[in-house]
Amino acid sequence: MNQLMSDKRTIFFLVAPGSLILISMIIFPIGMSIYYGFTDWGGIGDYNFVGLENFKNIIFNDEIFSTSLINALLLTVATILIQHPIAIFLSILITHCGRWEKVLRTILFIPAIISIVVTAKLWASIYNPQYGLLNNVLESIGLSALKQDWLGNPDIAIWSIIVVTMWQGFGYAFLLYYAGLKGVPDELYEAAKIDGANPFQLYLQVVIPLLAPMMRVAVIIAVIACLKQMEVVYLMTGGGPGNSTQLLGNYLYQTAFSSAQYGYGNAISVLFVIVVLIITVVLNKFLKRDVGEY
Amino acid sequence: MKKRLLMLVSILALSITLAACNSNAKGSENSDGNGTDKGDGSEKVTLNFFTPNPDRETGMGGVEQQIIDSYMEENPHVTIEVEALQDEPYKDKIKIYSSTDQLPDILMTWGQSSFIAPLIDNGLLHELDSAEFEGMGFIEGSFDGFSKDGKLYGVPKNTDFLPLFINKRLFEENGLEPPKTEEELIAVSKQFRDLGINPVVTNGMDGWILPMWFDYALQRETGSFDLMDQALAGDASYTDPAVIDAAAKMKGMVDAGVFAEGFLTADYGTARNLFGQEKAAMYLMGAWEMGLATDENFPESFRENVGVINYPVTDKSEPGDLLAYNGAGYSIAENSEHKEEAVKFLKYFYSSENWPKLVWESGAGMPAQKFDLTGDESQLQKEMVDIFNSLTSASGTPILDESTPEFKETIMSLHQELFTGELTPEEFGEELDAAAQKAREASE
Amino acid sequence: MEIQGHTNQTITILQKRKRKPLGVGKVILYTFMAIIGFLQIFPLLWLFNYSLLKSGDFFGDTIFQLPSPPQWGNYVSAFTQGNVLPYFFNSVLVTFVSVALTAFVSILLAYAFTRMKWRFSALFMNIILLGMMIPIHATLLPNFIIFNEIGLLNSYWALILPYTAFNIPISMFIVTGFMETIPRSIEEAAVIDGASIWKILFKIIFPITKPAIATISVVNFINCWNEFIMAYTFNTMDQFKTLPFSIVQFVGQYSSNYGAQFAVMSLIAIPSIIMYLIFTDEINKGLMAGSVKG
16 A cells, blocks of 8 residues: 555656646746846846846835735735625525525525626626715615715725625635535534524534634635735726725736836736735644644 | 546547647648748738727727728738737737737837837837828828837827817706816816716726826916926926916816716726716717717717817917827837738728728728818717817827836826825825936936 | 535435424524525626616616616627627637646646655645745736747637646645545555556546535636636637637727627626536535535
C-alpha cells in the first residue's frame, strides 16, 4: 500500500496536467507581471527599469490605492458580519420549511447564477434617483426624507455597492451553510430535545458550533471573493463618483489599460496579491486556533 | 465502465473538433500570408478592420459596413474582416494590440494626443500621403490631430462638436423658451424641476463629458478657448481666477439642479434613453447624436420634436464659439502586410459618393469632408448645419484628450469630485495643475 | 452512503411534521420565507419581463410593468442581430470542454494531495490554492503576449486553457475536501486485490466523488458561461466568439434597443438556471461532504 502510494511516476502523472496548465496560464504570466511591475512601461514601446519606485509611490503617495484598499476591506468586513449571519439564519429557517425547502433553496441561489451584467443593470435601476424602486418605496411609506442619490452621493455610494455584492454572493454563502447544516447528524437534535433544550439553545449551543469548520471555508472564500471584486463597480459606477467606490481590481484595470501605465498597474496587482495573501494566511491561522480541531 | 468510456470518447471527439477548427483557422491565415507576394493584383488579400461601432446595421457602423460590403463586391480578391467592440473595450484592446505590435491593418483612431500620440511615437502607424486624399473636400485643419512633425498618420471621418439637444415639445407645452445664456439655462432648469421634468441629462459616469463641459464653462468666462491649453502647456495656471470662477460656476449650476439627479452615475445608454423617452428636456451630447431624430426605438412625438441649440453663452462670448474638433478617423498599421491595399480601400472609403455622402444621409453624423445637402434632411440635421455654420471660433481637441491617457483619467475623476463637493473650486484648480505638471514630465 | 441516510431520515421527520395543522409559527415562517424568496427571484422575473417590453416602457415610473402585448420580436432581433446561434454553439463548446478538463485535472490533483505520499505535497497544494487570489486582469496582457507567440489567439483553446486554469484552484479545494471523507479502507481492499492506482482512481474513487464533481462543474459552468473580459481580449474572429458578445451588439453606443438587449440576457441566463436545477441535489451532497472535514 505505502509503496504504491508513494510511487513517484504515478504522482508525476497525477500532478503534471494540472501543474502544466497552472504554470503556463497563471504562474508564468504573473511572473511577467511582477517583472513589468519594476518598469515604467506604458504598454507600448520601450521601457526603463525603475526599481521599487512604483511600489514606493503606491504605498506612500497613492491616495486612490488606499481608498480602494479601505473600500475592499469594508466590503469584506460587511460581508462577513452581515451577509454570513443572515445566510446562517436563513439556512436554519429553510430546514423547517418542509416540502417548500427544495424550491426555496433553489430560489435563494438564483442571484448567484445570473450574469453580473444583468444584476448590475437591475440594481442601477433600483437605485436610480428618478424612477428607481427604492426612492419610490421610501416615498410611498412616508419616508421621503430618506430619499437619496444612492450611487451619486460619495458618502453612500460604497454602501450601495456593498449591498449589491452581498446580495449577488449570498447564494454561495447560503449554500455552504445549508450543506453544513444538513451534515449535522439528526441524533444531535434528538439528544438536545431530550435534554430539554429550547430551539434557540439548540441552535446557538449545539448546531452553530458544529458549523464552525464550514464557517472557516465560507469566510475564506468570501474574503478572497470580496477582495477580488470588481465587476459590480466596473458596471455600476466605474469607481466613481470621484473614486469613492474604487476597488483594487477596478483600479488596477483602469491604471494598466485606461491610463496606459502598465508597469504601475502591475505593481498594484503585485501588492494586491500580497495583501490578499497576508489576510488569508492570518485569517486561516486565527480561525483554526479559534475553532479548534473538529 | 460504459459510461466512462462514453465520456472519454465524447471528450476525445470534442478535442478533435477543436483541433480541426484550429487547423482551419491556421490554414486560412497561411493563405493570407501567401497573398503578400504581389503578382497581378488578383491575389487574395484579407484586410482586418477594427472599429468601435459594434452596431453593424444602423448608425456609423451601418455606413462602415455598407461601404465595406460594396468594396468587397467590386474587388473580389479583397476580403475585409471586421472586428467591432464598444468604445471602452475597443480602447483597451488597442493597447493590447499595440503592446504586441499586432494592430489590425485598418483601425479607427482618435486624432487626439491621449490616444494617437503613443501609437505614432512608437512607429505603429503607417505614414499616409496627404496628396492621396486631396480634392476630397476635407475641412481645413481637420488633418491636424492626425499629424505629427508634418507627417500624416490618419484620415478624419467626423466633425464633432458639442451642442445642447432640446425637446421642443416639453419647452412649448410648458411655455418655456430654449435658453440662450447660462443664466437662462439655470432659470429654465429650475422651472423644469418644479414641473417634475428632468432638465439636462448627460453621461456623467463615463466621465469624459464633464471636462468637455468645462471647456465651454471656461470659454464662456474668458471669451476664448486659449487659457485651457496654455495652462496645460505650463504657460498659465489652472489656479488662475478665471478657472476657479468657471469651476465655481459649474458647481453652482450642478447645485442649482441644472442636471438631472443621478447624472454622475448615468452611463451613455441611460442618458440617451432618458432624453429619447421624453423624460428630460435637454441633453448635453456631441453632434454625432443626430440619429436621435430617426431612431425607431423612440416615440414619434419625440422624433418630431427633437431639436438642437448652441451651448448657452455669457456676454463675453458668441454662440458660435464651439467646442468643435475632428475626433475620429482611420489609420493603417505600420506592420500591415497589405498597406497598399489598405490605402486603396481608404481612398475608396472617403470618396465623395461614399463616406461623406452616406454618413450624412443616414443621419449618423457629420463628416469631416464637404458634403452636399440633399434636401431630405431631418429638421434636426438642418438645425445642426445651422449651428455649425454659425462657427465663430473652435476649441480644437477637448482638454481631456490633449495630453497623456493618465491625465485624461485624472481630469475626469477630478470633475466628479468637484461636483460631489469633495473638492473646492480652489482645490480643483490646484489638483489640475499638479496633474498637468505630471503629464508634462511624463511626455518629456 | 451515510450522508444519504441522514437526508432520508430528515425527510421522513419533516414529512411527519407536515401532517400537523399549521401553527402560528409556521405561518410566520412561511410568509417570511416567501418574502425572502420573492426578493431573490425578483431579478429573474424582472429580466424576463423587461425582455418582453417595448424599449419605450423602460423608463416608466414603476419598476415592474406587465408587457402588453408581449414583444416577442425582441427575441427575433436577438437571434438575427445578435448572432445568438453561432455564439451559443461556441459558448457550449468552450464551457463544456473547460468544465470537463477542470474536473478531470482536479480529480487527479486532489487524489495526489489526499492519498499519495510525497514530500512537497502540502507546499504544492498551497501554491495551487494561491491561484484563487490572482486577479484575472493581471494576466490579460501577459497571456495575450504568450498566446500571440505560440499562435493560440483566435482559437477555442485561447479561452479553454485560461478558464480551466482559473477554475482549478477552487475546484481542487472542494474535491480534496470531499476525498478526505472517503474511507481509505475501500482502497486498501482494492490494493490487496492487486488493482493499480489508475484503476482505483477511475473505478472506485471517481464514482464516489461524483457529487463533488457536480458541485464544481455547475459553479465552473456559471463562471465560464458568463465570462466576458478574456473572451473580448483573446478572440477577434466571429468564428470563435461566445455569447456575451451578443450583448455587445446591443449595448453599443448608438443603440437603444433595450428590449433585445434583455432578450439576449435572458437567453444567456436560461442555460445556467437549467444546469443548476438539474444538479441542485448533487451540489448539496458535494458541499455537505466537503464540510465535514472543511
